[in-house]
Amino acid sequence: MPLRLRFLAVLAAVTTAAAVGVSAPAQAAVTIPAFYTxxxxxxxxxxxxxxxxxxxxxxxxxxxTGTLPGTATRIMYKSTDxxxxxxxxxxxxxxxxxxxxxxxxxxxxxxxxGTMGQGDQCSTSLALQRGLILxxxxxxxxxxxxxxxxxxxxxxxxxxxxxxxxxxxxxxxDRLHTYVNRVDEGHAVLDAARAARALPGTSITxxxxxGLYGYSQGGGAVASAAELxxxxxxxxxxxxxxxxxxxxxxxxxxxxxxxxxxxxxxGWSINGFAQSDPELRSVLDRYLSDSGRxxxxxxxxxxxxxxxxxxxxxxxxSWTTTGQSVTEIIAAEPLLKSxxxxxxxxxxxxxxxxRVATGTSDNLVPHRQARTMAADWCALGGKVVYAPVVLxxxxxxxxxxxxxxxxxxxTAVDWLGRRLAGVPAASACALLPLxx
Numbered sequence: 195m196p197l198r199l200r201f202l203a204v205l206a207a208v209t210t211a212a213a214v215g216v217s218a219p220a221q222a223a224v225t226i227p228a229f230y231t232x233x234x235x236x237x238x239x240x241x242x243x244x245x246x247x248x249x250x251x252x253x254x255x256x257x258x259t260g261t262l263p264g265t266a267t268r269i270m271y272k273s274t275d276x277x278x279x280x281x282x283x284x285x286x287x288x289x290x291x292x293x294x295x296x297x298x299x300x301x302x303x304x305x306x307x308g309t310m311g312q313g314d315q316c317s318t319s320l321a322l323q324r325g326l327i328l329x330x331x332x333x334x335x336x337x338x339x340x341x342x343x344x345x346x347x348x349x350x351x352x353x354x355x356x357x358x359x360x361x362x363x364x365x366x367x368d369r370l371h372t373y374v375n376r377v378d379e380g381h382a383v384l385d386a387a388r389a390a391r392a393l394p395g396t397s398i399t400x401x402x403x404x405g406l407y408g409y410s411q412g413g414g415a416v417a418s419a420a421e422l423x424x425x426x427x428x429x430x431x432x433x434x435x436x437x438x439x440x441x442x443x444x445x446x447x448x449x450x451x452x453x454x455x456x457x458x459x460x461g462w463s464i465n466g467f468a469q470s471d472p473e474l475r476s477v478l479d480r481y482l483s484d485s486g487r488x489x490x491x492x493x494x495x496x497x498x499x500x501x502x503x504x505x506x507x508x509x510x511x512s513w514t515t516t517g518q519s520v521t522e523i524i525a526a527e528p529l530l531k532s533x534x535x536x537x538x539x540x541x542x543x544x545x546x547x548x549r550v551a552t553g554t555s556d557n558l559v560p561h562r563q564a565r566t567m568a569a570d571w572c573a574l575g576g577k578v579v580y581a582p583v584v585l586x587x588x589x590x591x592x593x594x595x596x597x598x599x600x601x602x603x604x605t606a607v608d609w610l611g612r613r614l615a616g617v618p619a620a621s622a623c624a625l626l627p628l629x630x
Contacts, residue, residue, distance in 0.1 A: 224313075226367055227320075229268060229270070230270075230366050231366070231367050231368070232270065232366055232367075233282075236281075237272045239272065240273055240274055240381070240385050240388065240426075240427070241271055241272065241273070241388020241389050241392065242271060242392065243269060243270070243393060245270045246267050246393060248265075248266070248267060248268070249267055249268040249286050250323055251263075251322055251323065252322065252340070252343075253325060253343060261291060262292075263288070263290060263347050263351060264292075265288070265291075266286055266287065266288045267286065267287045267289075268284065268285075268286055268323075269285050269286065269287055269357075269390075270284045270366075271385055271386065271388070273378075275362055275372070275377070275378050276372070276375055276381075277470070281363075281369070282366050282368070283359060283360060283366065283385065284360045284365040285318075285357060285359040285360050286318070286322055286358050287357045287358075287390050287396065288322075288346065288350055288356045288357075289355060289397060290353050290356075293353050294397075296352075296611070297616060298401065298616065299398075299399045300353060300355055300398065300402060301405060301433075302387060302390055302402050302403075303349050303354050303355070303356050303404075303610065303614070304356075304357050304358075304383050304384075304387050304404070304419075305345065305349070305359075305408065306382075306406070306407070306411070306413075307359075307361075307408070307411065307412050308342065308409050308410035309373075309411045309456070309498055310364065310498060311338065311364075311462070311497030312371045312465060312466075312493060312494050313494070313495040313497055314365050314367055315338060316364065316496075317364045318340065318358055318360055319360050320365065321338060321339070321342070321343070322340055325339075325340055326339055335500065335503070336495075336497055336499070336500050337503070342358070345407065345409075345603055346358065349407070349607060349610075352611045354614060355396065355402075357387065359382045359383055359386040361379055362375075362379075371466060373411070373462040373465070374411060374414060374441055374444060374447075374463055374466065374537070375470050376414065376415075376538075376539055377418070377422070379411075379415035379418055379419070380415060381419075382415070383406060383408075383415050384430050385427070387427075388427070403431075403433045403613075404430060404432050405436075405613065405614050406419055406432060406434075406435040406437075407435075407436045407606070407610060408438065409603075410599070413438045414440040414441045414539060416435050416437050417440045417539045417567065419432070421542040422542070423545040424542075424545060434547050434549070434609075434613035434619075435544065435549070436551070436607075436609065436610050437548055437551070439551070439552055439599070440550070440559070440564050440567060441559050441563075442540050442563055442567035443563040444463070444537045445524055445531075445534050445535075446562070446563040447563065448520050448521050448534075449521045450559060451558060452509055452510050452519055453508070454558055455502055455590065455591065455592040456498075456558060456592055457505050457508045457510070458501025458506075459501070460510050461489055461490045461501075461513075462493060464478065464490060465494050470533075474529065474530060477527050477530055481514045481515060481518065481523055482513060482515070483513060489508075489513055540566065540567035540570035540571060542574070543574040543576045544571055544576045544577075544578075546613075547577040547619055548568075548577065548579070549579040549609055550564065550567065550578060550580050551581040551582075551598065551602050552564035552582060552583065552598070553583045553584075553585055553594060553595065553598035554582050554584050554585070555584075555585050555594045556594050556595050557591050558591040558594060558595035559595055565580070565582070568580045568626060569626055572621075576623075577620075577621035578622065578626070579619060579622045580622060580623075580625070580626045580629055581605075582630050583597075583598035583602045
């Protein structure tokens with residue numbers, strides 16, 4: 195059975211077991227393990243390991259020489275946030291059981307997860323352990339499914355080592371997750387590679403090629419990392435990056451998400467903006483209604499499933515005293531507009547070669563702004579392979595966004611695997627003007 199179908203079958207079994215009360219990797223109540231509480235003092239070096247421990251995988255099978263797909267380790271490492279302050283970030287490293295057949299040292303891929311939420315229980319490293327998180331958080335139902343397992347396991351099946359970042363504030367209990375902050379996310383991705391190389395007992399060597407993989411929020415994170423590599427982490431030599439559906443222009447993405455099934459992501463963005471730049475709090479205070487503050491407070495501890503169940507279809511105009519949407523407020527407030535403009539990805543030449551994939555019918559993380567990012571990189575002399583994913587549009591923006599994730603995932607993993615095996619790929623910027 196193909197890996198994708200095996201994964202879906204196991205995930206369906208896990209979900210069914212939880213629903214009928216059978217033992218499964220789900221929690222009756224959400225408890226964040228003590229591991230996720232950072233120490234008072236952090237190391238000086240970015241990417242330095244703070245702590246690690248074995249991580250039992252929710253979905254694993256016995257193999258001839260060990261556990262498939264591999265052996266996992268939960269990690270906490272030091273990074274630097276967008277304000278230049280030290281921050282502890284968690285994640286997971288998985289040593290593959292499969293042999294690397296590509297020649298040379300086993301490569302490493304840093305996987306940046308798609309949107310998981312803003313509650314600490316939503317972190318991908320916890321999802322790897324529990325599979326399905328179903329319980330209560332702050333007296334409300336919380337639902338989180340580790341959907342990134344599919345892409346992680348596809349990479350592991352090729353013998354590629356994977357380190358996954360939870361991002362700043364997602365999992366760690368000392369701060370709020372700064373959702374779609376490009377610098378926080380880009381730094382977390384690059385420092386995850388450093389942390390993986392520092393982890394003892396792995397097959398990663400100094401000669402291991404490094405790739406980056408991400409879709410949606412993750413696509414933006416790895417795109418940012420590819421841009422920041424030269425100045426922030428020149429020691430992390432990035433060979434190739436897959437950036438799927440990147441939210442490169444947050445003004446366009448904000449307009450696209452408002453009123454959709456994933457409207458809650460607007461709240462995560464606003465919460466994160468206020469944490470990253472405290473000066474924005476006074477701007478938000480002028481516009482947020484009491485009900486809007488309540489919504490943002492609830493969203494700060496929610497996962498994707500919770501947000502869809504509670505806020506699907508809501509418009510941000512219902513959160514403000516003026517009836518203006520978040521998009522209209524960004525346009526009206528210079529401080530907020532400047533902050534959003536500074537989040538734009540596509541203004542710096544990326545490291546290595548980047549495959550940018552975007553669904554032509556994606557109106558949640560709009561196709562056009564992702565294509566613009568690819569074109570901007572080409573204009574800067576970047577090596578880009580632009581891959582529009584043509585699917586028929588549906589009435590659901592969420593399906594229009596996630597359809598390309600599954601449709602293109604196998605192709606994306608294969609493309610990245612070939613680059614890490616040393617097979618070169620030429621930039622295809624000359625073709626971009628001819629593509630949708």
